[in-house]
Amino acid sequence: MADDTKVYPTGLTEKEAMEINEGLKWGTRIYGACAVLAHILAYALTPWMK
Numbered sequence: 001m002a003d004d005t006k007v008y009p010t011g012l013t014e015k016e017a018m019e020i021n022e023g024l025k026w027g028t029r030i031y032g033a034c035a036v037l038a039h040i041l042a043y044a045l046t047p048w049m050k
Contacts, residue, residue: 007017 005013007014010017012020
């Protein structure tokens, strides 16, 4: 008998899956912001790139 409250194949409920998804999205945004900042600093502080 299958439990309809679980999301296949993870075994998480839909609420748990959405919570993990939100954390993953915020982590990706923070990582992206750090990468953009690092590229801006590399461009600004590296003389041969100008």
